[in-house]
Amino acid sequence: MSFNTRLKKQIFIQAQRLVPQHKFSRIVGKLAGSENPIIKNTVIQAFKAKYSIDLSIAEQTDALKYKSFNAFFTRALKPGIRQIDAALNSIVSPADGEISQIGKIQAGEIFQAKGQQFSVEKLIGDPQLAAVFQDGEFATVYLSPRDYHRVHMPFAGTLTETLYIPGELFSVNQTTAENIPGLFARNERMVCLFDTEVGRMAVVLVGAMIVAGIETVATGKVKPSGCIELNHHELALAKGDELGRFYLGSTAIVLFEKDKMAWDNQFKANSTVIMGERMGSLTK
Template sequence: MKKTLFKYFVELTGNPVASALLKSVTTSRLSRPLIQPFSNAYRINEQEMEHPISHYESLQALFTRQLKEGSRHIDTSSNTIISPVDGVLSGVGKIGDNQTFLIKNYRYQLDEIMGIAKKAAPYKEGFYYIFYLSPSHYHHFHYPIDGEIVSRYALGGVSYPVNNLGLRLGQSPFSTNHRLISEMSTPFGNVAVVKVGALNVNSIQLYSSSKDCVKGDDFGYFSFGSTVILFIENHPNFTPTVGLDTEVKMGQSIGEWVQ
């Protein structure tokens, strides 16, 4: 019961009024008494947080926390792609013709997620990863590989919560949620990092408009609940190295181009 209540505070609901109220409480000092119980309920590793837990003034400040330097090992091999986030791998594999992606009992096509067929085209017959970030996870996202931003755009005017309630009641939540897509040009082809918000308004924060992508660098975070989808352009020598339902850490190698 306690974990369910806390989940509403950081993933919010599909109702704009309820979400606004929860957001107001979660971002204020009124939520400070909830910080330690939240940490205990989700067994958050307080030793890896940038600051002692007493430093955080609100539940949202804890949710968007940074980690201590060195808390994550970044695989720097030139032929690997790393997980951009901490999370659970709820989908992984090769993208087949007319494939749909099963996400929380709903199916979505590549075109729907990317917005238009032209944007989706480079990733057909490529590879995909779907990461679910629970309330317990570190909620910053990092570049999965070295490269350069060739396209950055937002889609969706309405966001539904990325949780079971929102996915039951929302109208195709992954294709209507506010989301930011960062497309990268890399030595192995294009890679798209799709950040899906879980609020009625944008909950995705970017640090800058720089086009330079350095593997492992932090380039933004989610203010509230979230999901990240990774699309990789088809390459004959690429192989995923992690399986479905794997708990992954940011910086961990999740695939490689065999040279």
């Protein structure tokens, strides 16, 4: 790596430490939610051009017909565009994106990037709720700005708890993953916990810099309170059902208990995945 590249990365990291992350994200959130035609059309067109957004797969293909940038960003796909793997024992990708890391949770630690890891206990935010995932399996899927931004069920289950955990709002790209210790267990997040036919499953929606909100089907759009909030539910969801969505890009982390499932061998860090694609299967 060249000196200039290292310097750019250091500046990028330090800028995130210095900027008022939550205030900045709230300002962006207001802009993203604006229904003023001039504002929303300008932002949508600029974003669409910068990230080469493919609207041909969207239910609404006309960018200017979305009522706000948020509506554009969380756009639905055309029915049938994403097929959910039908095998009863399959685990599917919860989102369109790229695998940041995937594998086993070793001694309670989840691999983040070279030289970085974080504990499942800190990620979940509750020692009792996290205990069942010790030595289990995890997959971290990064949703880039150009991706479809709804998160779906990787396997059928009953949502039993949601746990909102306030935190920081660092970017969640590869540069920050390699340089911010415990990134995903430090950022604001919504932990969704499920009972399934093979035990407990978790899907953690991790917030990030300028993410203007996280929403789940059980809680609606999260209103950050600065406090940990635990809610109980009893909501059955099938594999492939929508679980939540991000208002700007971020990360979803899937957790399973030990010896309940295995990831397919072809999936590694940096593998591209699409929602509904088989990523693994049950082992019992």
